[in-house]
Structure formats: C-alpha cells, structure tokens
Amino acid sequence: MKLVKKHFILYLFILPTLIFLFIFHYLPIYESKLAFQKYKIIGENEWVGLKYFKILFSYSGFYNVLWNTIIISMMKIVFTFPIPIILALTLNEVRKSSHRKFFQSILYIPHFLSWVIISGIFISMLSINNGAVNNVLQMMDFDPINFLTNSNYVRWILVISEIWRSAGWDSVLYIAAIFSINQELYDSAKIDGATRWQQTIFITLPMIVPMIITVFILNLGFFLSAGFDQVFNLMNAATLSKIDIIDTYVYRIGLLKGDFSLSIAAGLFKGLIGFILIMSTHFIAKKISGRGLW
Amino acid sequence: MVKKYNISASDLIIYSSLLLGVFLVIWPLLNLLAWALTPTNKVHLLDGLDIFPKGFDIDVFKLMLSNPRVLISFTNSIYITSIGLCLNIFFTSIAAYALSKNYLPGRNIILTIIIFTMVFEPSIVTEFLVVKKIGLFDSYWSIILYKMVNVYYLILMIRFFKELPDAYFEAAEIDGANHFQTFYYIVLPLSVPAMMVIGLFYTVAHWNEYFHAMIYLNDTSKWPLQVLLREFAIVGDRGSMVSYQNILEWGDATQIDIRRMRATIIFITLFPILLLFPLILKYFTKGINLGGIKE
Numbered sequence: 001m002k003l004v005k006k007h008f009i010l011y012l013f014i015l016p017t018l019i020f021l022f023i024f025h026y027l028p029i030y031e032s033k034l035a036f037q038k039y040k041i042i043g044e045n046e047w048v049g050l051k052y053f054k055i056l057f058s059y060s061g062f063y064n065v066l067w068n069t070i071i072i073s074m075m076k077i078v079f080t081f082p083i084p085i086i087l088a089l090t091l092n093e094v095r096k097s098s099h100r101k102f103f104q105s106i107l108y109i110p111h112f113l114s115w116v117i118i119s120g121i122f123i124s125m126l127s128i129n130n131g132a133v134n135n136v137l138q139m140m141d142f143d144p145i146n147f148l149t150n151s152n153y154v155r156w157i158l159v160i161s162e163i164w165r166s167a168g169w170d171s172v173l174y175i176a177a178i179f180s181i182n183q184e185l186y187d188s189a190k191i192d193g194a195t196r197w198q199q200t201i202f203i204t205l206p207m208i209v210p211m212i213i214t215v216f217i218l219n220l221g222f223f224l225s226a227g228f229d230q231v232f233n234l235m236n237a238a239t240l241s242k243i244d245i246i247d248t249y250v251y252r253i254g255l256l257k258g259d260f261s262l263s264i265a266a267g268l269f270k271g272l273i274g275f276i277l278i279m280s281t282h283f284i285a286k287k288i289s290g291r292g293l294w
Numbered sequence: 295m296v297k298k299y300n301i302s303a304s305d306l307i308i309y310s311s312l313l314l315g316v317f318l319v320i321w322p323l324l325n326l327l328a329w330a331l332t333p334t335n336k337v338h339l340l341d342g343l344d345i346f347p348k349g350f351d352i353d354v355f356k357l358m359l360s361n362p363r364v365l366i367s368f369t370n371s372i373y374i375t376s377i378g379l380c381l382n383i384f385f386t387s388i389a390a391y392a393l394s395k396n397y398l399p400g401r402n403i404i405l406t407i408i409i410f411t412m413v414f415e416p417s418i419v420t421e422f423l424v425v426k427k428i429g430l431f432d433s434y435w436s437i438i439l440y441k442m443v444n445v446y447y448l449i450l451m452i453r454f455f456k457e458l459p460d461a462y463f464e465a466a467e468i469d470g471a472n473h474f475q476t477f478y479y480i481v482l483p484l485s486v487p488a489m490m491v492i493g494l495f496y497t498v499a500h501w502n503e504y505f506h507a508m509i510y511l512n513d514t515s516k517w518p519l520q521v522l523l524r525e526f527a528i529v530g531d532r533g534s535m536v537s538y539q540n541i542l543e544w545g546d547a548t549q550i551d552i553r554r555m556r557a558t559i560i561f562i563t564l565f566p567i568l569l570l571f572p573l574i575l576k577y578f579t580k581g582i583n584l585g586g587i588k589e
Contacts, residue, residue, distance in 0.1 A: 007395070007398055009474065010392035013388040018404070018408075021443070023424065023428065090308055117560055124322075130342045135342040168315075232505070250419060263419050
C-alpha cells in the first residue's frame, strides 16, 4: 500500500490509456450483447438468445463468406508467406552493404502506402484499357483480360498485391535473424570448402527456422482476418461472391443494411474463433521459440 | 581493407532478381507519374508500360490542387495527423514509462487488461455504435481518439524503457527527483530515437486512415485525403474530381483524361509518405533493435 501511495503518479500516467481502452475496446465488447438481442429504435432491446446465430448458420451465404475467408488466407500462406524468407536470403548474399541497403529501401516503400493507394495503382495496372499487364499480354499475342471484373482472377490479384505490398517489409524480421547468426559458423564452413549455396542451405536457413516458425504460427492467429482493407478496396459487384470475407460481410450487413444484431453475431463468431487461434498460437510460439505475440 | 570480388554467376542471379523486385516496385509508381505529367493532347501516345512522360504538363496537378475539396481534405489530413501524433506520443510514452516499472503494484493486472484488447477484437459495428452513443460521430475526434494508443507500440516502448540503465533512475531518485522530473529530464532525452520510430509509424497510420473516417465522418468537408482519393480513384466519380468552381476556370477540364486525374490524385496522396520515407529508413535501422515489430 505504501508503494501504491509512493508511485501514485505512475497510475495517473497509465489512466488515459486505460480510459481509452475502456471506451474503444471494452465498451464495444459490452455492446456485443446486441448479438443476443433484437435491436429496437424505440424502447428496450428484447433478449432473443441465440436466434441471430441460428439465422447466421442456417444462411448459405455465410458459408460462402467463411469459405472465401479460409481459401484467401490459405492462398496467402502458401504463396505470400515464403517470399520474404527467400528475399531475406537473397539480400543476405549481396556483399556490398550499400547495394543491400539500396535494395531494401526501395522494397520497403509499398508497406507504407495505404490500400486505397495500392488499389488505385493495381486498378490502373490491370485495366483492360491500356493497362500495363494487358499491354504485356497483347505483346505476347494473348487476348486482353478484364482482371478487375473477372472472378477467376480476383483471388490471385489479392495474393499478388499482398506480395507487392509486404514482401519487402516482412523480410525485416528474417534479415535481423540472419544478422544475429554467429559468424564463426560460416568461417568453419568455408574452411571445410562449403560453397555460398551450401552455406545458405545448411547454415543460414536452418538458423532462421525458429523465426520462420514463430512468424508462421503468429500469422495463423490472424487466419480469419484475411486482409479487410485490401479486399474492401479491390472488391466490386462482379467479384463480390469470390472475395467477400467475414469482415466485409460484417461491414455490409451491419453498417450498410443496418442489420446490427446479425452482423454483430457474425463479428462475435469471428472474434471468438480469432481469440482461440491467437491465444493458442501465442502459447505454441512461446513454447517453441520463447517468443510470443507480446 | 578493400577486397575486390569477382563477379560470379550466382552474383549475377542475385543482383538480377533483386533488381527485378526493385523494378516491380518502382515501375508502377513511375508509370502513374508519366500519366499524370503527359499533356492531354499526347496522352494517346502513352502506353500502359511507359515510365517516361511524353512531354511535360502539370495542368492536372494545378487543376486538382485548385479543387477546394482536395485542399480541404489535405488540410484535414494534416490536422488529424498532427493532433493525433502528439496525443499518441504523449500518452503512449507516459503509460509505457509507468508500466516499465516492475515494482509497480498491480502492473500485471493492468498489462493483462491491455493485452486482452490485442487478442479479442470487437467488430467494427459495435465500435460504431459506441462512437455514436458517446457523441463522437461526425467529429474529427472519433478518428483521432480511436487509435490514441497502439498496444503493439506501447509494448515496444515498455521494452525500450526497461533496457535503459538502472543507474540513471537510481541517481535521479537519490537527487530526489519525482517521476515527472525523471521522465522529463532523463527518459525523454534518452528515448528520442525510439519515439521517432513509433512517431513515424503513428504518422503513417493517421495519414493512411480511410475506413474509420469513411464511416464516422458523414460531413464530406471533414474527410481526410484518403477518403477523397477512394471516391476519385476507386469508386471513380469524374464529377467529383472537377468541382463546380473549377469548371468555370477550367473550361476544358472535361477534356482531361480521367486516368491522368486518377494518377495525379494518387500522387498527391502518397507524396507526403515519400517525403517521410528517408526519416523512416534512418530511424528504423536504430529502432529494429527495440524488439520485433509485427505489423
């Protein structure tokens, strides 16, 4: 108690943050009770139990949304996840540090652009009318494709734009891991006559495996997120059915159609699964590599 | 000691693949700039792959920057970013300072309350309802305050403060300094690089804000630049790109290629980020030692 009194001022330092979290995180969580209520503009909301969850799970459209979320996350893990690792290994082979810094600086740029800007750039590049990609296709005598409204390509556009945006930046953690490898390992490998390729495969790669596992597991925790801002800005009526994910669904039925209870029920479902995923991945990561989410 | 390396086949592969990556990042940006700068009468010569403008004309930049909506939004963005940034830095660092003290009773409970918000995310709809209830709807404060403290950066700062040598704090205590004085005279000067790092990330986050601004700000004159950009470049509304006031001055505005207008507004929006980028690179190389940043 004496300590509390002595450091009273420190609690004042934390207070604004706690008030902020209370208003913008805990009040919305409390407000989630609406998923179990019928929203009424006038008068008290009526408790209806699990009604909206039943509606949600009896609605086939929701399974489509769930499937889209899962397939987009899977595609990103399979195709996007390895790129920063390969990039970090490649950057590590650039011997002149000024050259390496140049490559890194440029590759980091897209991470700092908003998805509004990136979508604007991709829409212009993929345009059927004089867009860069279609110009290349035409040079090779292919028919132009309207990528933006073609539902067969739209998920791949998500994967590619994700790589474009984050491959450079996501390599940062791996580069840091590579830099902390003990130089003596390479020296003794060189004495044994290992080539650069062998050093990469047998020293660098195994040494960053713990980091790879950590990042992989932590990514799994956000499996149901699948990138709201990206989908939201690249989506249009023609491609909606292929890339509508839980977050965009929640936004659409909640804020556009005003069906609060149903949309909060969907959001709560995602939040609960996300909570379980993040907690379990955090503890797994901590157990394997000693490094969790916090 | 300068050592000359022989260029081997593997060097060639490494350099060419990295150059390809650099090219893929830079080229769409240069292509946009080429579209923005090519005069309207030569725009038909421009290919989707071109990175050099055919000729040079900044008429669309002038047109866009004389559009009152663009100017208002630009001012809004600057306003939101600067006020937001000050609050972010101030509240994040004082809370991190307090939470870096292991001896603080109740520290673990407070940390649990804070970390819980990272793992359980309420949906945007409930946040919207709360913002409406507390009367922040249609106010700049809604988008400034909803990200007042980023929990990731808070944890980063806690780690940073913990690594400061104890000797400083012991000396301060012997001299009878209270926490305000210790924070102001000792912690602040020592943590300029760390604050620059989180400050730059906060700045980028504010500048790139569009979604919450879109749903919380009903009044279009309060929109930040990103929301306007979305209206122009993604929703693709030609009418809103050229304001009524502009039509009088720019009789031929309707002749301007819509793609040039889009390219220009994208460039106006990303330009401030490009200006910040050297700073980000400079401080981030120091900041990386602070611990892993996810995001």
